Amino acid sequence: MKLTIGTKIYAGYFLAIVIIIFFGVTAYLNTGKLLSDSKWVTHSNEVKNNITSVLSAMQDAETGQRGYIITGNESYLAPYFQGRDSIYPKLKELKGLIIDNENQTHRADLVKPLIEKKLAKMEEIIQIRRSKGFASAEAGIVAGMGKQTMDSIRAILAEMTNDENRLLIERRSIMEVTYQKTNSAVLWGIPISVIILALIGFSITRNVAKPLRQVTRTAESIANGDLSGNIASSGRNDEIGALMQSFNKMIIMLREQNQEILKGVNIIASTSSQILTSTAQIATGSAETAAAISQTTTTVEEVRQASQLSSQKAKNLSDSANMVARVSLDGQNAVDETVAGINNISKQMDEIAQTVILLSEQSQSIGGIIASVTNLADQSNLLAVNAAIEAAKAGEQGKGFAVVAQEIRNLAEQSKQATMQVRKILNDVQKATNAAVLATEQGNRAVEAGVKKSAQAGEAIRTLTESSREAVQIATQIVASSQQQLIGMDQIGMAMQNINQAGMETSISMTQAEEALTNLHELGQKLKELVEQFKM
Amino acid sequence: MKKEIHSLLKMRAVAMAFEPEQKRDTSTITEIIEFALAAESYGIESAFVREVCTLKDFTPLPGVPSFILGIVNVHGQILPVLNLNIFFNLPDRGLGELNKVIILCDDQMEFGILADEVNGTKAIYREEILPVPLTITGIGEKYLKGVTKDHMIILSAESLLSDKNIVVNEEVNQ
Numbered sequence: 001m002k003l004t005i006g007t008k009i010y011a012g013y014f015l016a017i018v019i020i021i022f023f024g025v026t027a028y029l030n031t032g033k034l035l036s037d038s039k040w041v042t043h044s045n046e047v048k049n050n051i052t053s054v055l056s057a058m059q060d061a062e063t064g065q066r067g068y069i070i071t072g073n074e075s076y077l078a079p080y081f082q083g084r085d086s087i088y089p090k091l092k093e094l095k096g097l098i099i100d101n102e103n104q105t106h107r108a109d110l111v112k113p114l115i116e117k118k119l120a121k122m123e124e125i126i127q128i129r130r131s132k133g134f135a136s137a138e139a140g141i142v143a144g145m146g147k148q149t150m151d152s153i154r155a156i157l158a159e160m161t162n163d164e165n166r167l168l169i170e171r172r173s174i175m176e177v178t179y180q181k182t183n184s185a186v187l188w189g190i191p192i193s194v195i196i197l198a199l200i201g202f203s204i205t206r207n208v209a210k211p212l213r214q215v216t217r218t219a220e221s222i223a224n225g226d227l228s229g230n231i232a233s234s235g236r237n238d239e240i241g242a243l244m245q246s247f248n249k250m251i252i253m254l255r256e257q258n259q260e261i262l263k264g265v266n267i268i269a270s271t272s273s274q275i276l277t278s279t280a281q282i283a284t285g286s287a288e289t290a291a292a293i294s295q296t297t298t299t300v301e302e303v304r305q306a307s308q309l310s311s312q313k314a315k316n317l318s319d320s321a322n323m324v325a326r327v328s329l330d331g332q333n334a335v336d337e338t339v340a341g342i343n344n345i346s347k348q349m350d351e352i353a354q355t356v357i358l359l360s361e362q363s364q365s366i367g368g369i370i371a372s373v374t375n376l377a378d379q380s381n382l383l384a385v386n387a388a389i390e391a392a393k394a395g396e397q398g399k400g401f402a403v404v405a406q407e408i409r410n411l412a413e414q415s416k417q418a419t420m421q422v423r424k425i426l427n428d429v430q431k432a433t434n435a436a437v438l439a440t441e442q443g444n445r446a447v448e449a450g451v452k453k454s455a456q457a458g459e460a461i462r463t464l465t466e467s468s469r470e471a472v473q474i475a476t477q478i479v480a481s482s483q484q485q486l487i488g489m490d491q492i493g494m495a496m497q498n499i500n501q502a503g504m505e506t507s508i509s510m511t512q513a514e515e516a517l518t519n520l521h522e523l524g525q526k527l528k529e530l531v532e533q534f535k536m
Numbered sequence: 537m538k539k540e541i542h543s544l545l546k547m548r549a550v551a552m553a554f555e556p557e558q559k560r561d562t563s564t565i566t567e568i569i570e571f572a573l574a575a576e577s578y579g580i581e582s583a584f585v586r587e588v589c590t591l592k593d594f595t596p597l598p599g600v601p602s603f604i605l606g607i608v609n610v611h612g613q614i615l616p617v618l619n620l621n622i623f624f625n626l627p628d629r630g631l632g633e634l635n636k637v638i639i640l641c642d643d644q645m646e647f648g649i650l651a652d653e654v655n656g657t658k659a660i661y662r663e664e665i666l667p668v669p670l671t672i673t674g675i676g677e678k679y680l681k682g683v684t685k686d687h688m689i690i691l692s693a694e695s696l697l698s699d700k701n702i703v704v705n706e707e708v709n710q
Contacts, residue, residue: 378590379590382588382590382636384656385569385656385657386588386589388657389569389582389585389586389588389657392567392582409656
């Protein structure tokens with residue numbers, strides 16, 4: 001069903017128009033044919049009449065001739081003349097009628113000389129009668145003058161008549177057929193087209209009306225407040241389909257809106273009740289505020305008295321701060337002296353450190369001397385050994401030398417021992433020196449810390465002085481500000497009265513607001529009832 | 537008091553335990569040079585010692601066994617120096633100074649041996665030299681004369697000087 005309703009209706013009307021045109025054209029054509037067929041029938045009848053009139057003219061002439069011959073009365077010649085004079089025009093007329101038919105024209109051409117011949121014979125016999133009398137004329141007629149000619153004329157004309165008759169029959173049957181055709185076309189065509197058009201009309205109506213009824217029913221149920229129904233989708237793409245879809249969308253939208261309204265109404269209802277509660281609370285609150293204001297007024301009076309007291313105290317504070325400033329100046333001087341003393345100690349510590357370092361260096365050079373003495377003792381020992389060897393080689397004479405060598409060796413050994421002792425002592429000295437260096441460093445550190453600490457103390461005392469100066473200033477400021485405070489307290493008392501009045505006004509406004517809210521609440525309830533009429 | 541008496545008694549007992557030295561024949565006295573090497577104490581007869589000196593400079597020699605440290609210049613004379621530790625295949629025991637050279641000599645041979653310390657000369661009786669105990673291994677028996685009571689190893693200078701193993705006769709193959 002891809003076609004739109006408009007297209008369907010157009011198609012139906014178009015079909016009806018086509019059928020009407022078909023029938024009109026058929027009737028027109030058939031009528032024309034009938035007319036032409038009947039013309040041809042009339043034409044054949046005319047031809048037949050003409051042939052008959054030609055023959056009758058011939059017979060009139062013959063009759064007249066015979067009458068004259070028999071009577072000799074000239075008056076009998078009148079039909080003869082009439083027939084003789086009328087035969088050629090009639091023959092000419094006949095030829096004009098049959099000019100379309102070759103056979104008939106040919107026959108007419110054949111009959112014309114025969115007629116001339118016959119007329120000439122008849123004239124000759126009339127002349128014979130007039131001049132020679134009846135007898136000779138009768139002889140001429142008996143001799144058969146003109147009889148054969150007349151017979152052949154008759155025969156030819158009879159042929160022509162037959163031919164025309166045959167044509168007439170043919171044309172009549174053609175006309176009959178055409179008539180039958182027209183008749184049947186009318187008889188069958190009208191009912192068939194009526195049926196087709198009726199079917200098309202019915203189907204279009206059905207196609208349009210049924211869904212429209214459905215839509216109408218749904219619309220009626222919406223009007224009655226039922227939003228639960230949906231139109232079943234028919235899957236149509238035409239106007240009806242679009243109408244149904246739009247209708248469904250409309251229903252969904254109405255439903256959503258209804259729900260939104262319901263929600264809104266509910267919110268309004270709850271909000272208005274909340275506001276009602278709040279208003280009641282505010283009313284209570286303003287009563288409390290009134291009570292609080294009277295308390296505050298009392299408190300302000302108390303604060304006023306307190307600030308007078310504080311002003312007095314601030315003056316006392318100022319005096320004592322001045323004293324503190326003086327004392328702290330003394331303290332600062334003492335600290336400065338301390339710093340100078342510590343700095344002296346520090347210098348002396350530096351000197352001690354220098355001395356100790358010198359001592360350390362000297363003990364190192366003593367170490368160097370000990371090493372060389374040890375080396376000497378070693379070499380002496382070797383020398384003693386070598387001397388002993390030499391003494392041994394010398395044998396008995398060398399014995400005394402061996403003793404000397406042994407003594408040298410003992411001396412070397414002793415000097416080695418002595419250097420070892422010196423080394424040991426020197427080690428102790430070096431250890432002590434190191435300890436002294438360490439102690440000096442620690443002393444230096446302690447002195448530095450002392451300098452730092454005394455600087456901090458000086459700083460602290462300076463800060464203290466500053467602070468006491470500031471305290472004096474602040475105390476003065478406190479005196480001034482407590483005066484201002486007193487004035488401010490008076491102003492607060494006045495303001496409190498204003499607040500009290502404003503609280504009264506607020507209370508009145510609250511009552512009015514409460515009334516308005518009650519109205520709003522009722523309105524919300526009504527709105528809710530209205531919305532709830534709709535079935536979802 | 538008790539302790540003092542006790543220690544006094546003990547000292548006397550120790551003194552009395554010593555064997556009194558007997559007078560001996562002085563002809564069996566031998567003069568030895570006592571030296572230390574790798575925490576052991578050695579002795580060698582002074583008759584075969586030419587002199588003792590410190591090792592100041594030496595020149596290593598290529599193409600010789602590892603027990604030959606190198607050559608030194610002693611009073612203008614070029615002498616080879618041996619490391620007995622390596623020669624005797626002894627384990628390396630600690631760090632020694634190895635800065636003394638004892639120069640041995642006899643009629644045929646002359647070389648130096650390294651020592652950590654030269655302690656001096658000592659005269660001992662030949663009878664005091666005990667045979668080599670079995671526990672001493674590594675040192676070839678032929679290089680040892682014996683051991684004294686105070687664990688000094690007496691080396692045999694004659695066998696060291698006459699040993700063919702020390703003689704290096706090697707050609708460097710091209």
